[in-house]
Amino acid sequence: MKEPEIDFVAIKNIKTFIIRMIKDFWILMGGIIATCRLTNDTNNEKSVYRVYRGMQLLQHRGKAYWKISSGKFEISGYGSLPVFKTIHEKVLRHENDPMYAIVGHLSKKKPITRRLEKINFALDGFFVDLDKLLTHPLMKRRNYEPLSQIHYIFRELLIERKDPYKAAEFLDRHLRGNYVINIENEIHVFRNSTGFKPLFLGKDKDQNDFIITSENYIGSFFPLLDLKEINPGQLIRINSKYGMDILTQLDKNRILMDPFEFIRESHVSSVFNDKSIYSIRKNIGNVQAQFLSSKIADADVILAEPDYTRPMALGLNQGFKNNKKKIEMMEGIIKDRYDDSDPMIDYSEQVSKNKLLSNGKTLKFIIEPITNKKQILSVQGTIQTGGTIIETVFYLKRSNVSKIHVIVSYVPTVDGRQVGLYTQQKDLISRKYIGKISYIDDLNREIAYELGVDSVFFNSPEILSKGIGVRESQLWFPEWIRFLDYK
Structure with a gap:
């Protein structure tokens, strides 16, 4: 049988990328602000401004890279956030594209590859054990960026296989912090089980919006916003039609046993x-x-x-x-417990004609x-x-x-x-x-x-x-x- 071919070039490329990611893992530390509107009466300008305003409040401690995304809409930059007029002009080009879910992300450096910029996710933390992705059965062999792999595998487990628990557990194996992603106008929020970074969720009753943020002081700047901490190990979905539901909660104080x-x-x-x-x-x-x-x-x-x-x-x-x-x-079929030094070998062979000597120490018979x-x-x-x-x-x-x-x-x-x-x-x-x-x-x-x-x-x-x-x-x-x- 022909063994599966090993793409050594792909493995070399992904290992090189992993080494770079391990050396620079801290660049992923960031801030999160995301919203999801619960009514069909959307106002793209107002919704994007709320995210923009939240990002202004979060942009500190060297978080120079910023990005706001919602489906086809995407704008990013490096340095201080510009005046809203610059962002507003791009929002106007998407008047026919209702923005029910919007994700804002801040980090110390911009993504290493352009492909990562196309994913509507925000990360507050970093990923570990990226080399283990090489052993994941759902890994796409032609895609060398571990962060893209993580997004793809998470989506495959959650959306295609409809298994929220395994999707959350997969993230929990690699994530130290929080992960927020917009998948088809649904916000999915996960906080890793150690509670390494804080994460809060609130509903603005006046604006009828859900807001996710990595800093609870944001609540002081949004009226009628009741922020509550998201439990570690919790995977939450926010949908513009159905509101918020908890998809799964990872077990607390798990004791792993050898099966x-x-x-x-x-x-x-x-x-x-x-x-x-x-x-x-x-x-x-x-x-x-x-x-x-x-x-x-x-x-x-x-x-x-x-x-x-x-x-x-x-x-x-x-x-x-x-x-x-x-x-x-x-x-x-049994395996005898006798070895060559035991005289029972000779006796059993003489008495049992249907026994076959398989090697010098064991007997098998049918x-x-x-x-x-x-x-x-x-x-x-x-x-x-x-x-x-x-x-x-x-x-x-x-x-x-x-x-x-x-x-x-x-x-x-x-x-x-x-x-x-x-x-x-x-x-x-x-x-x-x-x-x-x-x-x-x-x-x-x-x-x-x-x-x-x-x-x-x-x-x-x-x-x-x-x-x-x-x-x-x-x-x-x-x-x-x-x-x-x-x-």
Whole structure:
């Protein structure tokens, strides 16, 4: 199979840009003033003036770059804000373009590229971990500016996938401060969960406007404006027709847990949330089976391998039966615990004619009457390099099975630390698809081809968290995995 091509020029360009951004991250510190009018009776001149007046009050401490934008309307400059007459002349050219939502932005330096000037957003703070954007499944490979990437990914999660929580969490991973953006005449406001920078929202009852500002003293200059602080971790939408609503609130005091503890590391008798790890593992399989019941229509036998997947295999069996699928759960493939120094190896080989010596230390055997011409569902805890499952597939095919499906209880492994591999191991089977695959469906198809099986189904963060019985936000996943899901 031909591996995906790596655009080394693109990677070099984006790394160069990231280095520049890291060195100059402070230039993003700025001020915000934004308004959204709630009536159809718009007065562009009056609305733009309110933003302009607010920016005059905020322009201090070296904030030389300024920009006012609303859809097609945009004006910016460097230095002190000019007299309003200059801005007014440009406003008049947009008389037929009602400005329901207007964003004003101040910062110490102007954007590095012209492309950033075209985005109707304001930022009070800075972005971190920009190198992690290289691993995000929604990243546009031909766009090298991290800030443009952040805007694009945020919009994709919020508007296209209609997932406000993931959109907010994505910003929260990278943003230290506040972010306000105008998307199709709707103002979206996010304050990061640490509350690093203040942010306030008020409604001017006299003018029927919402106003967002990074400084609460602005309220002293606007009559009838009741400013209230926006909660950290809150994503708010303001629409000219429907007013203001809170799209989501990130969990406070989140404790991130390693999901692999629930898959393999914790002892089966351990207890979490008044449930044994054994029962949690069964439920992981049950939930996964309910999701996959429409995708796997022809399996006859479930084979658990290795031993810690047995509870999940039992749960899969239960989940499929609840969906009226007749699947038998068997331990048809096992890995012996004996090595060459143990005389039991010789004894077991002599007694069991159908055992095949796979290497010097382990034995695998197939119960052929069960597997012959059957459609097999192999349950794997995780697939790291693919070595174990490739060996399993080799013996399954020798036992004359008709189809092989693989279900992986864990999410795709792209970092050895996820599963306790504190080594320099780099040949993890999913690693080559980081940042190149947008959906787990695509990853499943590629890895099934590599393994030579009929299908592969990795678990997703959403399904795994449901099986464990916690919110997805309480589990720790790398960037690529956290935002990778089924179509």
